Amino acid sequence: MPITPPDLAPDAPLFIVLNAGSGKHAPAPVRAAVEQACGAAGRRHRIFLVEQPGQLQAFAREAVERARANGGIVVAAGGDGTINAVAQATLGSGCAFGVLPQGTFNYFSRTHGIPAENEAALQVLLNEPPRAVQVGLVNDKVFLVNASLGLYAQLLEEREAFKRDYGRSRLIALGAAVVTMLRGGHRSWRLRLALRGQERDVRTRSLFVGNNALQLHQVGIDDADAPEEGRLAAIAVKPGHWWSLPGLLVRGALGKLGDADDIVTFPFASLTVKPAGSHGRRRIKVATDGELNWLDMPLLFRVAPEPLWLIKPAVAPELEAARA
Structure with missing residues (x-):
């Protein structure tokens, strides 16, 4: 090392x-x-x-x-x-x-x-x-900017389809996100999070883990400097009506995501994520720096040694x- x-x-x-x-x-x-x-x-x-x-x-x-x-x-x-x-x-x-x-x-x-x-x-x-x-790791897969599952991973997948059809630009990426959110039908996930020796169950539309201080500052969360302090920053989107999702996108674009009642944020150095309950997926689609991967559960998010x-x-x- x-x-x-x-x-x-x-x-x-x-x-x-x-x-x-x-x-x-x-x-x-x-x-x-x-x-x-x-x-x-x-x-x-x-x-x-x-x-x-x-x-x-x-x-x-x-x-x-x-x-x-x-x-x-x-x-x-x-x-x-x-x-x-x-x-x-x-x-x-x-x-x-x-x-x-x-x-x-x-x-x-x-x-x-x-x-x-x-x-x-x-x-x-x-x-x-x-x-x-x-460097951030999820099951030993590197991420330098962010890693995510749920809705955010779906946004990235559909964004790539938009880019293939309409070209690569920030405006196209934003438009793809809006269309995905307005489409509705987004499932929520029941996850068990193990953090600092304690476990808790959460329901979330998306779990986002950030390792990029600039991106986290731009969306406006309290723990934006976590990557500069040896930690990662988690953002979990609470379940709710699908029509509230575009509002979260707007808040993020305005740098006010941390003020939203629909999200929970916390910093960590190591976090284990698995399905809540006895029946859950053994593999899950996870986005790392915009690339989609199928990873085995449980997921271990951590700072690389x-x-x-x-x-x-x-x-x-x-x-x-x-x-x-």
Whole structure:
């Protein structure tokens, strides 16, 4: 388990996993920006271009192997889902990790002060040191931004269908969420939560676990800084009339979700979730950083014992502004 930052040489090579399908960006400009910046800095690099979804995990593992052998940096160039997959391969390897954000929301990079523009992000990657970043786990599946089950996972699933039909933008994502909520028929879940040695049963439409201070500040909950303090933040949506759900979406957009009577929030370092009662699902659909997975019950949400060593600036302006 790495307990100190990786010892990087000034000319450490970059091993970049570039997802050609992330966000609205074509891979050619990213390649050009990498070639120019690395050429000017005298840095070796290799790009693994992901053209099919099945290539992502294999390329991530290969990038980590080459970085370990050459004292290099593993870099994810894509949206939050791509960054998640490459981080999963990098965590615990002892390698430094870098990001060239290419997604729609880019919450992970934004909360850590990494610019969205390729040239500026490359300057961070080439000049800043690795700093420890907290990682969330659910049944050993990494999440850097959030993990969820229930309604929120359904929103993400239907959002992807909207993106395939209408394109990728924040407006399309918001529209998909509104349509899903207005459709109604959302089930509630009976869950048993084990926290700090105690158990309690809850009914909820959705359980959301956040590991991103910027996202949590933007929706406006009291425990928004939990990820900066070694904890995760849970948000449970109480059962109620389906027509109250769009109101929660509006509150979140206005940064006032914490004022809603329909939610419960609490911070934690470890939380076990299982079905309440003797009969329940053995597997459940869980969204991690926007990607859907089938995971076995019970679910164990926890802070990873080791950090991710992210190349990033010391200050994140957008996060500081959200806290003000």
